Amino acid sequence: MAEALSRVDPRLTAADGIKRTVSCGFLRRAARACVLFGFVSGTLLLAAAHADAAFDHGHSELETLLRKHVVWINNGHASEIDYAGIKRDRSVLKSYLAGVAAVTPQEYKGFNRNERLAFLLNAYNAYTIDFVLTRYPKLESIRDLGTLFSSPWKKRVFPLLGEERSLDDIEHEMIRKPGDFDDPRIHMAVNCASVGCPALRNEAYVATRLDAQLDDAVSRFLGDRSRNRADTKGLWVSKIFDWYGGDFEKHSGSVAAWLAPHAASLSNDPEVRAGVATASLRVRYLDYDWTLNDLGSSN
Secondary structure, three states, rough: OOOHHHHHHOOOHHHHHHHHHOOOOHHHHHHHHHHHHHHHHHHHHHHHOOOOOOOOOOHHHHHHHHHHEEEEEEHHHEEEEEEHHHHOOHHHHHHHHHHHOOOHHHHHOOOOHHHHHHHHHHHHHHHHHHHHHHOOOOOHHHHHHOOOOOHHHHHOEEOOOEEEOHHHHHHHHHHHHOOOOOHHHHHHHOOOOOOOOOOOOOOOOHHHHHHHHHHHHHHHHHHHOOOOOEEEEEEOOHHHHHHHHHHHHHHOOHHHHHEEEEEEHHHHHHHHHHHHHOOOEEEEEEOOOOOOOEEOOOO
């Protein structure tokens, strides 16, 4: 069963699914369905009110929330989210998402490349936060929003560009769509609401600074020795590089080759750095921490 489950979604385990399936009765499922219905319908109603307004490429409402409720930790290599604070300011988040939902496919096509990518990255991260808030504080991980047979990343409850989409749709069919962006740095920009994830920034992604923001996201993540490091025995890196290895291979030929320019972030040892820089070290993958990246979760 565990193997079958991993083929469905590598981020879930059989134990996770069985625990959730056993605990879910009809009334609980019905209650959750009502919450998700309200989640979608509320966003759509607000989107109708935004329909005639030009989209704000400064993402100012999201910027305000992130500045207020995202805290850098571990010397700026990771962050925690004050979900309770965002929940108090949820009307601002809902207003931002309504503006996102109001963007039409035709309008989106008129965005330039960086505007499109910033739009999708922010949409993914903002919808993830709002999704967590549908159960917060009664969850320990975003995986609690799924069951054995229903991945939270596959629930199509997020209105975007005229369709109801899942988080997987946004990430894999839009952000990672071959030929559109082809940029492995996006894996350090989308945030899955988990401690193991690259940090959620305390600012929105914006087209005018997008390359610098993505470079900084990579630097911060690879500089976190608890999640990415190198020693004489090899490269010990996040499971992200395993799950999405193809993206890094397509860009640089291999995961090790993609990591090579970042040798200084991965080790202080000159000999080890030389091994990273020449892509000669064996790549190994660390366990992933799916604990909710809530304020204080690292304590």
